[in-house]
Amino acid sequence: MSGVFLDIQGIDKRFGDLVVLRQINMQVKDGEFLGIVGRSGCGKSTLLRLVAGLETPSAGRLLIDHQQLTGINTAARIMFQDARLLPWKRVEENVDPGQFNTGEDVNQILESVGLLARKKDWPHILSGGQKQRVALARALVSNPKLLLLDEPLGALDALTRIEMQHLIVKLWQERSFTGLLVTHDVEEAVMLCDRVVVIDRGQISLEIGVNVPRPRLRGSTEIGKLCQVVLDHVLSSTAI
Numbered sequence: 001m002s003g004v005f006l007d008i009q010g011i012d013k014r015f016g017d018l019v020v021l022r023q024i025n026m027q028v029k030d031g032e033f034l035g036i037v038g039r040s041g042c043g044k045s046t047l048l049r050l051v052a053g054l055e056t057p058s059a060g061r062l063l064i065d066h067q068q069l070t071g072i073n074t075a076a077r078i079m080f081q082d083a084r085l086l087p088w089k090r091v092e093e094n095v096d097p098g099q100f101n102t103g104e105d106v107n108q109i110l111e112s113v114g115l116l117a118r119k120k121d122w123p124h125i126l127s128g129g130q131k132q133r134v135a136l137a138r139a140l141v142s143n144p145k146l147l148l149l150d151e152p153l154g155a156l157d158a159l160t161r162i163e164m165q166h167l168i169v170k171l172w173q174e175r176s177f178t179g180l181l182v183t184h185d186v187e188e189a190v191m192l193c194d195r196v197v198v199i200d201r202g203q204i205s206l207e208i209g210v211n212v213p214r215p216r217l218r219g220s221t222e223i224g225k226l227c228q229v230v231l232d233h234v235l236s237s238t239a240i
């Protein structure tokens with residue numbers, strides 16, 4: 001299993017008169033984990049949707065392993081803040097509705113996210129954190145080369161959030177997919193990612209490498225300094 005090389009070349013995105021993204025140029029290496037932060041409304045989700053092939057660029061192009069993306073990005077899976085589980089399907093059926101599974105054992109992925117014992121349960125009895133684990137298992141069961149995370153942990157309590165962060169890093173290390181994580185939590189971006197970009201008014205205004213070996217220590221001086229740089233930059237960016 002591996003990831004993809006993502007090459008974003010001069011992307012603009014407009015909705016009518018509204019210019020959401022302007023001249024985005026960015027490369028994400030095969031297997032890299034990139035964090036994307038920025039004020040609400042700056043265009044983070046739009047960028048992820050473009051990479052997923054759910055939106056088309058107004059200008060520029062997007063290459064996946066050197067091939068221009070023209071429709072849905074079949075290499076990618078996306079995970080949102082809400083789990084979006086089907087209430088009428090049990091946990092195991094939510095993970096594998098039978099459409100994409102390329103053979104990975106549903107039991108195996110449920111075991112990886114710590115929910116094997118809950119596979120026959122209905123989604124409504126699960127906690128918020130457990131639902132997100134199911135959503136993560138569903139995103140990963142087809143062994144995607146690219147995982148797009150749009151504030152996946154935004155609605156979770158602090159402790160569950162930290163546990164989920166560890167789980168995401170563990171699965172990324174095991175599977176080597178390319179990851180894009182949109183988050184409002186600067187510390188989360190710095191703890192999880194190889195590199196963090198800040199988007200300000202539709203443009204990349206800061207790019208910073210997190211050259212800290214894993215496992216990373218929350219509260220360490222190195223992590224703290226990087227968080228401060230990113231946070232200061234976000235705070236000085238323009239409110240929309």
Ligand SMILES: Nc1ncnc2c1ncn2[C@@H]1O[C@H](COP(=O)(O)OP(=O)(O)OP(=O)(O)O)[C@@H](O)[C@H]1O
Pocket residue numbers: 015018020038039040041042043044045046047
């Ligand atoms: N389909 C659409 N049609 C019109 N405008 C849109 C559409 N999708 C997004 N926008 C606008 O694009 C801008 C950026 O939206 P986007 O969802 O990418 O922001 P975001 O950075 O993800 O914000 P948040 O942090 O609140 O999730 C917003 O002004 C939004 O209203």
Ligand SMILES: [Mg+2]
Pocket residue numbers: 044045046150
């Ligand atoms: Mg968003």
